[in-house]
Amino acid sequence: MHAYAAEDPLFRTLNAIGQRETNGALGDFCVQCHAPLAVRLGLTDDGLNLDEVPSHLQGITCFFCHSVDGVDDDHNNPLTLADDGVLRGGFDDPVPNRFHASKYSPLLDRNDARSSRLCGSCHDIVTPAGVHIERTFLEWRGTLFASEDYVDQNLNCGGCHMKGVDEPVASFGSREYPVRRRHRHTWPGVDVALTDFPQREAQRALVQAELDTALNPQLCVSLDPVGGDATFTVDLENLAAGHSFPSGAAADRRVWVEVIAYQGGQEVYASGKIPDGVAVKQAADPDLWEIRDWHTDDRGQETHFFWEVADVESSLLPGPTARDPADPNWTDTHRIRTYTAEEVSPDRVTLRVLVRPFGLDIFDAIAGEGLDPAVRAAIPTFEVRGAALEWTPSLGRACVR
Numbered sequence: 001m002h003a004y005a006a007e008d009p010l011f012r013t014l015n016a017i018g019q020r021e022t023n024g025a026l027g028d029f030c031v032q033c034h035a036p037l038a039v040r041l042g043l044t045d046d047g048l049n050l051d052e053v054p055s056h057l058q059g060i061t062c063f064f065c066h067s068v069d070g071v072d073d074d075h076n077n078p079l080t081l082a083d084d085g086v087l088r089g090g091f092d093d094p095v096p097n098r099f100h101a102s103k104y105s106p107l108l109d110r111n112d113a114r115s116s117r118l119c120g121s122c123h124d125i126v127t128p129a130g131v132h133i134e135r136t137f138l139e140w141r142g143t144l145f146a147s148e149d150y151v152d153q154n155l156n157c158g159g160c161h162m163k164g165v166d167e168p169v170a171s172f173g174s175r176e177y178p179v180r181r182r183h184r185h186t187w188p189g190v191d192v193a194l195t196d197f198p199q200r201e202a203q204r205a206l207v208q209a210e211l212d213t214a215l216n217p218q219l220c221v222s223l224d225p226v227g228g229d230a231t232f233t234v235d236l237e238n239l240a241a242g243h244s245f246p247s248g249a250a251a252d253r254r255v256w257v258e259v260i261a262y263q264g265g266q267e268v269y270a271s272g273k274i275p276d277g278v279a280v281k282q283a284a285d286p287d288l289w290e291i292r293d294w295h296t297d298d299r300g301q302e303t304h305f306f307w308e309v310a311d312v313e314s315s316l317l318p319g320p321t322a323r324d325p326a327d328p329n330w331t332d333t334h335r336i337r338t339y340t341a342e343e344v345s346p347d348r349v350t351l352r353v354l355v356r357p358f359g360l361d362i363f364d365a366i367a368g369e370g371l372d373p374a375v376r377a378a379i380p381t382f383e384v385r386g387a388a389l390e391w392t393p394s395l396g397r398a399c400v401r
């Protein structure tokens, strides 16, 4: 997704609205992360002319990451670039080549905890008004993965997000290159290309696979033998993410829980049953459990615009802080909701967790800015397939997991 960061039509539209609404005061705030090389080369200072920037300088490019030689802070892309033309990487014995010089840097070695600072300081946003709206790096630093005890396990950003395969890293002419550990540079998360872009379908499949194992669910059903209320208790735990789930642009994501109960084949209760193409709206579904951030402006109204955010409310599933409940750092990472259905006795209850990379309500609010309706139709709804459960009385117990 790094290559797509400056091409994403949602990014371009939101940046353009921001430039207009702030009379240009937003400046290079957005492009400093979404097209950092173009900014540093002086090719753009507000991201409004990205069409004129050559495509190899858009997005977060190879050269940008592989030239980093310092990290000055922990948010808003404080990365400094070397000006020696030498590309940094994780090998301490790079194969010499005639295209560029190469050398080792711990910042690009995913086995070194310092490499999380390279990724993390871009994956952490504090707005010009001082609100911490994306906190992936902060969250990771609070988990056990960043603790002393885990430092040797390489659970850095790249340790989880850049899986390795053993094959030659380069190919040129007839020369034989050694087999090494080569790392996946696709960075699947939640976002997918919404317009024509190389490897679009392959990226979707990678995102789906990444999401599938992210959560640990439990569903408990309690029925009243004399025909009173039924309750369904859902317990979700963030199993695999080394930070909160969702993380990052968590106010734009829509993650929600669907619970449906049936009796004799008839649906008798539903929450979170939201058809494809329909926006997630709490108002129509008072029981709806949404897992995300909410941004509010200085009047307490929800806003979709970074530059207006005064406060953040959050219901994210936190990452683990310790394995052992006896550890003083241990915190309870289970998040539990109980749903009540009046006077029913269901014989089948289903649980699903759904994820949309971008809220259709936000799309609808900005669609008038010239966004192609095809972009809306391209926003997928993923299911976290490992979180799907079904309860029936034949299980002989109240809880399934």
Ligand code: HEC
Binding pocket: 008, 010, 011, 014, 015, 018, 029, 030, 031, 032, 033, 034, 075, 076, 077, 121, 122, 123, 124, 125, 126, 189, 190, 191, 247, 248, 249, 250, 252, 253, 306, 307, 357, 358
């Ligand atoms: C400090 C770096 C940084 C800055 C500044 C920044 N972004 Fe981002 N942006 C990110 C990262 C990192 C992600 C991916 C986060 C994730 O996957 O959750 C992202 C994701 C996005 C996305 C795609 C996710 C989504 O919401 O669908 C959009 C759109 C976006 N940013 C727009 C903007 C706009 C507009 C601005 C300026 C107002 C901006 N960004 C400023 C780092 C930044």
Ligand code: HEC
Binding pocket: 116, 119, 120, 123, 136, 137, 140, 145, 155, 156, 157, 158, 159, 160, 161, 188, 189, 190, 191, 207, 210, 211, 214, 240, 241, 242, 243, 245, 246, 247, 248, 249, 250, 253
């Ligand atoms: C222990 C493994 C692990 C570590 C360490 C880890 N992540 Fe993740 N990350 C995941 C998993 C699992 C997901 C959730 C699956 C998904 O979003 O597809 C995820 C999701 C994400 C997303 C998408 C978030 C969203 O909801 O929009 C971003 C961005 C991300 N990680 C960046 C980072 C960065 C930056 C670091 C280091 C500061 C990091 N990750 C550390 C496993 C990890």
Ligand code: HEC
Binding pocket: 002, 060, 061, 062, 063, 065, 066, 089, 090, 091, 107, 108, 109, 110, 111, 115, 158, 162, 169, 181, 182, 183, 184, 185
């Ligand atoms: C977001 C930052 C980032 C971007 C963008 C990026 N890389 Fe990397 N790259 C890394 C990191 C981190 C590693 C180190 C993995 C390790 O050795 O631990 C790496 C490793 C490599 C390696 C060594 C082999 C391997 O897989 O470990 C090569 C070669 C490479 N990258 C080339 C590229 C090329 C070519 C591009 C553009 C198409 C690119 N990189 C874009 C961060 C980046």
Ligand code: HEC
Binding pocket: 001, 002, 004, 005, 006, 008, 011, 032, 033, 034, 036, 060, 065, 077, 118, 119, 120, 122, 123, 157, 158, 161, 162, 187, 188, 189, 190, 191, 192
């Ligand atoms: C220059 C800033 C920058 C750096 C450095 C950077 N990222 Fe990103 N990253 C972004 C932006 C911006 C996006 C969002 C692109 C989009 O969705 O259009 C992103 C997207 C991602 C995603 C996909 C998120 C999603 O929701 O789909 C993952 C995973 C990720 N980055 C991990 C990493 C890792 C691991 C590293 C370090 C090797 C890293 N990033 C370094 C800015 C950065």
